[in-house]
Amino acid sequence: MSATVDPAPGKTPSQARRRKPGLVGWVVNRVGLDDTMEDQYNRVVPKHATNYIYCFGGVAFVLFLILAITGILLAVYYQPTPDTAYQSVINISTHVQFGWWVRSIHHWAAGGMVLLVFVHMLRVFFTGAYKAPRELNWLTGVALFGITMGFGFTGYLLPWDQKAYWATKVGTDIAGSVPFIGHFLLISLRGGEQISAATLGRFFTLHVLVLPGLIVVLLLGHFWMIRRQGISGRL
Amino acid sequence: MDRRGFLKWLIGGMGVVALAGIFYPIVRFLKPPAAVSGAIGQVANVGAVATFPAGQLTLVTVNQRAAAVQNLNGKYTVYSLICTHLGCVVALEGDAFKCPCHGSQFSPDGKVTHGPATLPLPTYHSQVQNGSLLVGPIDLTGAAYPDWYKGEFA
Numbered sequence: 051m052s053a054t055v056d057p058a059p060g061k062t063p064s065q066a067r068r069r070k071p072g073l074v075g076w077v078v079n080r081v082g083l084d085d086t087m088e089d090q091y092n093r094v095v096p097k098h099a100t101n102y103i104y105c106f107g108g109v110a111f112v113l114f115l116i117l118a119i120t121g122i123l124l125a126v127y128y129q130p131t132p133d134t135a136y137q138s139v140i141n142i143s144t145h146v147q148f149g150w151w152v153r154s155i156h157h158w159a160a161g162g163m164v165l166l167v168f169v170h171m172l173r174v175f176f177t178g179a180y181k182a183p184r185e186l187n188w189l190t191g192v193a194l195f196g197i198t199m200g201f202g203f204t205g206y207l208l209p210w211d212q213k214a215y216w217a218t219k220v221g222t223d224i225a226g227s228v229p230f231i232g233h234f235l236l237i238s239l240r241g242g243e244q245i246s247a248a249t250l251g252r253f254f255t256l257h258v259l260v261l262p263g264l265i266v267v268l269l270l271g272h273f274w275m276i277r278r279q280g281i282s283g284r285l
Numbered sequence: 286m287d288r289r290g291f292l293k294w295l296i297g298g299m300g301v302v303a304l305a306g307i308f309y310p311i312v313r314f315l316k317p318p319a320a321v322s323g324a325i326g327q328v329a330n331v332g333a334v335a336t337f338p339a340g341q342l343t344l345v346t347v348n349q350r351a352a353a354v355q356n357l358n359g360k361y362t363v364y365s366l367i368c369t370h371l372g373c374v375v376a377l378e379g380d381a382f383k384c385p386c387h388g389s390q391f392s393p394d395g396k397v398t399h400g401p402a403t404l405p406l407p408t409y410h411s412q413v414q415n416g417s418l419l420v421g422p423i424d425l426t427g428a429a430y431p432d433w434y435k436g437e438f439a
Contacts, residue, residue: 123311123314123315126314126315136436137436140436141318145318146314146318147310147313147314147316147318148310148311148313148314149314149318151310151314152310152311152314
């Protein structure tokens with residue numbers, strides 16, 4: 051057997067070479083993020099993908115982050131019960147400091163995200179980026195689009211005003227028109243035959259617990275695949 | 286300081302300013318609004334009685350809500366100026382209240398003289414103390430005010 055001594059047991063040469071100083075370095079050295087991040091930083095963006103039409107997905111993600119932050123803030127004051135929902139929303143807009151600001155950002159970012167996700171889908175479609183080997187990423191994109199619409203639909207009810215009530219009435223009626231399982235979908239969404247406190251509770255749960263979990267998992271998959279497969283070729 | 290060091294500080298400083306611009310509103314947002322002065326339900330001092338000329342209506346603000354003080358020979362009445370139709374603030378025109386949104390009109394004693402509003406302007410509980418007019422909670426027992434109207438004062 052050779053008598054040489056491994057200078058850094060269990061490390062690749064680059065890990066042994068690069069030891070970052072400082073507090074950030076202390077964490078990075080222990081987590082071993084260095085090589086992973088270096089791999090990410092060294093990706094070359096193809097020339098054709100620096101066109102602005104390639105930014106829509108990223109902008110949609112930034113809007114998602116803004117929605118997550120403002121959504122958490124709104125949840126601090128929002129009360130999902132029929133007696134207090136509307137009043138708590140008015141309270142956010144009129145009494146809470148910067149409440150109008152946070153709520154307005156949430157409102158406009160929500161509309162913007164639906165728009166950007168749709169435009170991103172058009173870009174992927176018209177540049178043929180859904181083709182092999184990226185079919186699965188297209189499918190997760192379809193699911194993400196559905197989740198985004200789900201966020202919009204469930205969030206629309208939460209102010210519990212007339213517009214919210216009737217939009218939900220129409221939306222759940224549409225679900226009810228599905229053959230065979232329509233009635234099941236309708237009562238599952240409404241928590242009964244009619245729109246009630248149960249509907250508000252269900253939509254709130256979907257909006258702040260179920261859909262955020264789903265979207266985070268699918269976004270990770272979406273980004274993982276774009277990293278694995280790279281940006282699609284030029285037209 | 287060399288050029289690189291200066292640019293580092295400059296970019297770092299801009300980053301701090303940008304972050305402060307985001308976190309300042311968030312910190313203010315998280316502070317409970319009940320701590321704000323002039324919160325709903327507090328007794329408000331709208332000023333010395335001498336500032337309300339006899340026989341006139343004077344515009345005041347009660348807990349950030351528009352109101353008018355009427356002085357009828359030393360008897361003070363404080364009317365809410367939130368229209369009972371859809372919640373706009375009615376304007377004082379001559380000695381009558383006129384709503385700029387849908388044209389409702391109210392006489393100086395708060396009664397409806399022209400629709401679409403059907404309910405009179407409510408009054409606040411008020412009393413004179415040490416020469417100042419103190420305004421307390423609103424009196425919504427005079428008519429069947431809808432929930433949203435009560436909510437304006439909740």
